[in-house]
Amino acid sequence: MKLPSFLSLGVALTAAITAFVLLAGCGKKDAAAGGAAVPSTMPTPAKPRGPNNRLALADYKAHPEFYLFKTPSDVPNDLKWEDGAELPVFSDPAAKRGGTQYSAIESFPPTLRTVGPDSNSSFRTFLLDDNEVSLIHRHPNASGYIPGLATAWAVATDKQTIYFKLDPDARWSDGVPVAADDFMFMFFFYRSPFLQAPWYANWYTEEYKSITKFDDHTIAITLREPKPDPVERAGLRAIPEHFYAEFGADFPTRYQWRVEPTTGPYTIARTADVENDRAITLTRIPDWWANGKKFWAHRFNPGRYVFQLVRDRDKAFEMFKLGELDTFNLMLPPRFWYDQMNLPEVEKGYIQKALFYTFQPEAPSGLFINSGKPMLNNRDIREGIAFASNWDKVIQVVMRGDARRLHPWADSHTPFEHPTLRARPYDVSQALAAFARAGFTTRGPDGILRNAEGKRLSFVLTFGSNAYVDIPPILKEEAAKAGLELQIEKLDATAAFQKGLQKNHEIMLSGWAGGAEFAPRFHEFFFGEDAVKPQTNNFTATAIPALDALILRYDRSQEKDEMVALARQMIQLVHDDSAYVPGFVQSYIRWGAWRWVKFPAWLNVREAQYAAQYGVHWIDEDVKRETLAARKDGKSFGRADLTDTKWKSD
Amino acid sequence: MHFTPQTLRQLRRFRHLRRGWWSFLALTALTVLALVGELVVNNRALVVRYQGQWHFPTYGAQLTGNAFGLGYDYEPDYRELQRQFRTAGSGDFVLLPPVPYSPNEIDVPAGAKPTRPPGWESRHYLGTDTIGRDILARLFYGFRVALVVSLSFLTGTYLLGIALGCAMGWFGGWFDLAMQRIIEAWSNLPFLLIVMIISAALRPTQPVLITVFIAFSWMAMTYYMRTGVYREKAREYVAAAEVLGASPARIIFRHILPNLLSTLITFVPFTIAGAIELLTALDFLGFGIPPPTPSWGELLRQGTQNLNAPWIVTSAFGALVLVLLLVSFVGEAIREAFDPKKFTYYQ
Numbered sequence: 001m002k003l004p005s006f007l008s009l010g011v012a013l014t015a016a017i018t019a020f021v022l023l024a025g026c027g028k029k030d031a032a033a034g035g036a037a038v039p040s041t042m043p044t045p046a047k048p049r050g051p052n053n054r055l056a057l058a059d060y061k062a063h064p065e066f067y068l069f070k071t072p073s074d075v076p077n078d079l080k081w082e083d084g085a086e087l088p089v090f091s092d093p094a095a096k097r098g099g100t101q102y103s104a105i106e107s108f109p110p111t112l113r114t115v116g117p118d119s120n121s122s123f124r125t126f127l128l129d130d131n132e133v134s135l136i137h138r139h140p141n142a143s144g145y146i147p148g149l150a151t152a153w154a155v156a157t158d159k160q161t162i163y164f165k166l167d168p169d170a171r172w173s174d175g176v177p178v179a180a181d182d183f184m185f186m187f188f189f190y191r192s193p194f195l196q197a198p199w200y201a202n203w204y205t206e207e208y209k210s211i212t213k214f215d216d217h218t219i220a221i222t223l224r225e226p227k228p229d230p231v232e233r234a235g236l237r238a239i240p241e242h243f244y245a246e247f248g249a250d251f252p253t254r255y256q257w258r259v260e261p262t263t264g265p266y267t268i269a270r271t272a273d274v275e276n277d278r279a280i281t282l283t284r285i286p287d288w289w290a291n292g293k294k295f296w297a298h299r300f301n302p303g304r305y306v307f308q309l310v311r312d313r314d315k316a317f318e319m320f321k322l323g324e325l326d327t328f329n330l331m332l333p334p335r336f337w338y339d340q341m342n343l344p345e346v347e348k349g350y351i352q353k354a355l356f357y358t359f360q361p362e363a364p365s366g367l368f369i370n371s372g373k374p375m376l377n378n379r380d381i382r383e384g385i386a387f388a389s390n391w392d393k394v395i396q397v398v399m400r401g402d403a404r405r406l407h408p409w410a411d412s413h414t415p416f417e418h419p420t421l422r423a424r425p426y427d428v429s430q431a432l433a434a435f436a437r438a439g440f441t442t443r444g445p446d447g448i449l450r451n452a453e454g455k456r457l458s459f460v461l462t463f464g465s466n467a468y469v470d471i472p473p474i475l476k477e478e479a480a481k482a483g484l485e486l487q488i489e490k491l492d493a494t495a496a497f498q499k500g501l502q503k504n505h506e507i508m509l510s511g512w513a514g515g516a517e518f519a520p521r522f523h524e525f526f527f528g529e530d531a532v533k534p535q536t537n538n539f540t541a542t543a544i545p546a547l548d549a550l551i552l553r554y555d556r557s558q559e560k561d562e563m564v565a566l567a568r569q570m571i572q573l574v575h576d577d578s579a580y581v582p583g584f585v586q587s588y589i590r591w592g593a594w595r596w597v598k599f600p601a602w603l604n605v606r607e608a609q610y611a612a613q614y615g616v617h618w619i620d621e622d623v624k625r626e627t628l629a630a631r632k633d634g635k636s637f638g639r640a641d642l643t644d645t646k647w648k649s650d
Numbered sequence: 651m652h653f654t655p656q657t658l659r660q661l662r663r664f665r666h667l668r669r670g671w672w673s674f675l676a677l678t679a680l681t682v683l684a685l686v687g688e689l690v691v692n693n694r695a696l697v698v699r700y701q702g703q704w705h706f707p708t709y710g711a712q713l714t715g716n717a718f719g720l721g722y723d724y725e726p727d728y729r730e731l732q733r734q735f736r737t738a739g740s741g742d743f744v745l746l747p748p749v750p751y752s753p754n755e756i757d758v759p760a761g762a763k764p765t766r767p768p769g770w771e772s773r774h775y776l777g778t779d780t781i782g783r784d785i786l787a788r789l790f791y792g793f794r795v796a797l798v799v800s801l802s803f804l805t806g807t808y809l810l811g812i813a814l815g816c817a818m819g820w821f822g823g824w825f826d827l828a829m830q831r832i833i834e835a836w837s838n839l840p841f842l843l844i845v846m847i848i849s850a851a852l853r854p855t856q857p858v859l860i861t862v863f864i865a866f867s868w869m870a871m872t873y874y875m876r877t878g879v880y881r882e883k884a885r886e887y888v889a890a891a892e893v894l895g896a897s898p899a900r901i902i903f904r905h906i907l908p909n910l911l912s913t914l915i916t917f918v919p920f921t922i923a924g925a926i927e928l929l930t931a932l933d934f935l936g937f938g939i940p941p942p943t944p945s946w947g948e949l950l951r952q953g954t955q956n957l958n959a960p961w962i963v964t965s966a967f968g969a970l971v972l973v974l975l976l977v978s979f980v981g982e983a984i985r986e987a988f989d990p991k992k993f994t995y996y997q
Contacts, residue, residue: 314957333780335765339958397756397764397781432723445711447725460853466936470781473942477756481724490940492850 047175050242056188067184068212075214079154079163084146084295087139091298091616092600097284099619101302101597101612102325104310108277112259112268116195116252126282126307130613131264133290135164136235140605140614145231146295149178149238149263159226159558160209162234166217171289172240172261180213182238183221187211189239194251207233228558229518238263265290265300265615279308301618320592321345323628326619327593327611332467334400337590346592349637350627354599355590357648360607361413361520362406365511366391366583367461372531372541373506375438376459382578383424384434385459385507390426390478395584398470406582408575410520412649416567417520421575423582431482440483449483458485463509464496472509500539503532508539511583519563522551522570525580540579547573587649593617595637596624603644660912663987670983673976680973684794691790693752695728697745700735708747729773749775751784753791753944758782765959777961780952785962788944789969795943796973799860800925804918806864811871812914816902818872819879826876833869841866842932849937856939863928871917878910912988919981923974930970946970 060067109123125131135150145153150164170178189195190204212220221234240261246254259268268274269283282305290296308325310316317340320328330337330353337353345351367389369382376382395403410417424430432449435441440449440457449457461472472488479486486507491499500508528543530536547570554566574580589604591611599617608614630637653661665671683690688708698705700718707713707728715722718731732744750773751757757778758764764782768775776785818826845862848854854862879902882888891901926946932938933947941948946966953963 314955335780335956335958338763393756396760397758400763428722428724443712443714443723447712447714469936469941473754473783474756474781476942477754481722483724487853488941489853490936491853495851 046171046177049176049179049181050245052181053185053188053241053244053247055192055247056185056241059188059191060184066187066210068210070212070214072214072218074212075163075218075220076156079156081152081154081163081165082145083152084136084139084144087142087144087146087295089294089297090139090141090602090605090614091295092618093298095298095301095598095600095616095618096620097301097618098303099301099596099621099624100304100306101327101619102306102308103327103612104316104319104325105280105307106309106311106313106316108309109280111252111256112274113252113255114260115190115200116197116255119197123280123307126266126305127260127262127268130615131262131266132237133170133263133296134235134237135166136231137295138232138607139295140607145235147293148235153231153234155230156220159228159230160224161220161222162230163218163220164234166219167289167293168217169289169293170263172243172263173267173285174240174243174261176240176242176261178238178263179216180219181216182241183219183236184211184213185241185244186236186239189244189247192247192251194247194249196252226558227518228560228563232518263289265296266305277309279306281306298616300615303619321351323350323594323631326597327591329610330590330592331586334398334402336592337402338400341592345631347636347639348630348634349640350595350631351592352595352640352642353590353592354603354611354642355588356604356608356611356642356644357588357646358604358606358608359412359587359647359649361517362411362585362587363512364406364409364411364525364580364582365585366406366509367581368500368505368508368510368539369579369581370503370505370507370539370541371577371579372503375455375457376506378438379578380434380438381440381457384431384438384440384482385479385484386424386578386581387427387431387434388479388482388484389475389581391423391582391584392426393478394471394474397474399584399586402588403584403586406585408582409522409571409580410567411582411585412587413520415564418568418571418575421571424578426478428482431484435483443483446485447480447483448485456485457483458487459506460489461486461507461509462489462491462496462499462505464491464493465511466493468509475509501536502534503539503541505539509583510539512537520567522547522567522574523555526570526574527551540577542574542577542579544573544577547577594624595627595640596620598623599642602646603642606647660987664983667983667986670979670986673979674983677973677976677980680793680976681797684790684797687790687794688747690747691749691751691753691787692747693728693750693755694725695731695744695746698728698731698743700742749773749784749786749790751787753783753787754942755784755787756782757784765956765962767959768961776965777959779949779962780956780959785949785965788949789946789965790944792944792946792949793969793973795856795939795945796926796929799856799863799929800922802860803863803867803925804921806860807868807871807921808914810864810868812875812907814868815872815875816879816907819876820883820898820902820906822880829872833872836866837869839866845932846935846937849932853940854938856943859929859932859939863925874913874917875910878913879906882906882909916981916985916988919977919984923977923981926970926974926977 105123107121109121110118112127113119114124114128133148135148136145136153137148139146147167149167149170151167152165154163156163166178166180172178187204187208190200193201195201207224209222209224212222214220221236223230223233227233243261257274261267265284265288266282267285268280273281273283284300284303310319316325317328317336319325321343330341341353343351346353367385369376369385371377371382391405395401395405405423408418408421408423435449435457439451442450444450444456461475463472469490472486476486476488496508499505500510524537526538526540526542526547528545528548530538531541531543550566550570550573554563554570557563557566589608589610593611596619597617598620604611604616605614611617689696692708694707696706696708698707698718705713712725714724715726718726720726720731728744728746729750732746735742735744764778765780766772766774766778768777774784776789779785779788814829818829844866848862888901888905891905929938930947930950933945934951936951938947939945946969949962949966950970953966956962
């Protein structure tokens with residue numbers, strides 16, 4: 001899962017938006033995974049798997065077209081198996097295992113389940129999204145996939161079926177081996193109404209046609225439609241069948257505080273590690289099965305993570321200054337990076353400021369103009385609004401200049417992005433010209449434009465996220481210079497999102513979740529049929545026949561080159577239509593860390609969203625002792641800021 | 651206007667309670683200042699003389715930069731204009747208000763931080779907030795908003811509360827009983843929660859917010875009025891009026907109400923203080939009047955979140971304490987001046 005770039009500022013997302021995030025996130029988990037190239041240290045002897053789940057068996061029987069059982073001889077011989085072995089390693093062999101990393105969380109998770117009601121809290125990231133190992137993962141530095149639970153994979157010629165060889169070393173954190181049955185069960189589990197998560201039931205029914213078990217370590221997943229990125233779609237996680245022996249209608253309550261075994265490096269080892277409303281401790285599995293795998297070795301190094309509940313960020317910052325927290329996310333607000341890090345601890349080198357430029361597809365965020373509303377259905381007015389939106393001033397004031405303007409659509413989504421097209425700049429005279437074409441020519445006594453009928457050029461700008469609170473006043477002040485009035489409407493995040501889904505807004509300031517995936521999306525944002533339907537993401541109510549035709553061709557296309565060409569045409573059309581006004585993006589991550597938190601020389605990976613996401617850092621206990629002693633004596637190591645610009649764009 | 655000798659005595663007494671009296675004068679001065687706020691705190695100039703012509707931009711239609719040869723078609727930056735005229739030395743001049751900023755104007759010079767400390771040079775006498783708006787201007791106009799809200803709140807709750815309370819006391823019987831039950835039920839609705847839900851679901855403009863405030867706050871006054879009317883109803887002068895054939899409305903509003911006035915008046919300052927606090931609290935929590943309306947609560951929140959810019963929180967807190975203190979002093983003095991024990995003797 002990935003937070004929208006605007007929002008990756010540690011900003012709360014609505015539950016509704018998270019549904020979208022899941023959509024974006026499912027099946028394409030990004031983290032890195034291991035292969036079989038490096039000789040593995042065989043973990044502790046496997047525990048027995050236990051019998052199959054009765055409900056699941058009944059479901060397999062009821063849906064023989066979905067759950068297929070075949071023999072190894074049914075695997076085609078002409079498959080081209082891949083294992084990602086040619087890709088480079090991104091962890092540092094110098095990393096030291098052990099130590100404890102102290103971090104802060106802003107809210108306590110309402111459940112330890114990773115699915116079902118209330119499960120989508122920010123803590124799920126540490127339990128599931130950035131912890132669990134899936135079949136395959138995207139390589140975070142290069143294009144290509146690296147092995148996770150699968151050691152090799154192959155795409156059938158129909159681009160619909162993907163074969164996976166499972167790693168026989170893979171273990172759940174309780175010692176039970178991972179097997180094909182866990183993937184069969186995963187489909188049963190996610191499609192079950194007991195989860196009370198209809199989104200999953202829908203996704204795993206609509207997107208996937210079948211799963212085939214050939215033997216305990218060979219499976220195939222078939223997509224309903226051929227996709228240009230089938231591997232990513234099929235790169236799913238497993239669900240521990242043996243853990244859900246009691247699975248039933250009371251799933252949400254029964255499993256509320258139970259710790260699901262994981263294939264990832266960290267788990268909640270003891271019940272005492274969950275201190276309600278105070279802290280949660282994650283412990284590294286001592287003999288984690290992937291320790292020796294090429295892409296997983298030397299990663300996830302701290303022996304423990306202690307997440308303390310600190311609701312106030314300023315308080316967390318004070319704790320960080322004292323050394324009670326090892327790292328601090330300095331993304332937003334900028335005052336942390338600029339003003340509050342002017343500390344003697346930084347001057348003396350105890351704390352290091354780190355800035356790492358990332359490169360990944362940037363999610364759309366900015367103004368979504370509802371072109372179904374009166375006046376806003378006029379393209380000239382929409383273009384005028386685009387010219388009247390001063391994002392440069394927003395970047396200057398809110399971001400202190402540390403952000404850049406987003407490009408029209410699919411920003412940094414190589415190779416799909418438009419090479420030359422850029423968002424319309426703030427330009428009062430062009431805005432006035434556009435408004436004049438729409439008949440708004442004279443300014444009223446308040447400076448707001450009016451047309452011949454005396455109608456004022458005034459729209460409601462709706463937003464939900466508290467992170468945006470400083471943006472609308474700036475847009476409003478600057479838009480007034482171009483004779484446009486924006487009335488600011490601050491709603492609760494969920495209410496704002498609903499308003500957008502219902503197409504009841506005029507202009508919505510919003511950011512979408514996105515993330516590293518194969519191709520940018522057009523259908524869900526711009527398809528004409530969705531323009532008038534409620535509960536669709538077509539916030540701009542765009543309905544352009546020419547665009548619809550391209551979208552359908554793009555959806556059906558299986559040729560990357562064709563898709564790229566189509567994408568660029570569509571980006572141009574979206575830009576011309578001017579219903580989406582791109583906002584800004586921070587294409588970097590920055591953090592502060594005490595100097596005992598060590599990073600590789602290359603600092604982090606291209607697609608990182610926060611410092612610890614890919615687990616390439618480690619805690620050096622010797623350096624910690626040295627630093628604490630130096631702090632006592634006032635000894636200085638000299639300031640040591642960390643900066644990496646190798647992925648910097650523009 | 652005709653005052654009874656007793657009222658005159660009470661007013662005289664109020665004037666002699668110096669702390670309350672001076673607070674009252676200070677509050678009145680602040681209110682008057684707020685009414686003509688555009689002349690005191692504004693980014694529009696008071697007077698511009700340009701090429702022999704006089705302009706008074708404060709009130710009236712917006713002038714454009716073109717009017718002063720600035721070459722743009724929107725509101726001129728009068729501070730910049732003043733600098734230009736000064737350097738040109740052609741006899742043109744701009745007279746700016748003492749605080750030359752509007753509350754919503756974002757003043758962040760290139761390369762400067764948005765949050766700047768107080769300074770005479772910049773003419774941000776209390777500094778700027780997190781997006782570069784003048785704090786003094788926001789406090790000033792925030793006060794005006796608070797004043798409008800609290801006075802409307804006062805009027806609304808008192809009108810409703812007095813009318814219903816008097817009716818309950820006068821008619822008694824089933825009407826009284828039914829109203830009491832309704833009030834009890836109504837009072838048990840969680841007010842703050844409802845305001846939050848409403849302001850989360852729709853744009854809480856000033857009138858909407860005031861209406862919601864009133865809808866959930868008129869109950870307290872009814873009970874005071876009800877008991878007052880019950881008490882007065884038993885007196886001979888009411889019986890006399892009834893015998894003379896006066897209508898209930900006449901008896902209540904002409905005969906009974908003046909006798910309850912002293913109770914009412916002592917509540918007024920505290921109601922105002924309560925309304926200001928309520929508005930500030932809601933704004934602090936982010937459920938009040940939508941941005942960018944200047945508000946004290948919003949400034950307080952900014953301040954508490956940005957303790958590295960202490961001028962934000964100290965300004966907002968100082969203003970809040972000052973105004974609430976003044977209102978309380980006035981309230982205290984009124985209560986003392988209208989205290990019946992001072993003038994009645996029980997035998």
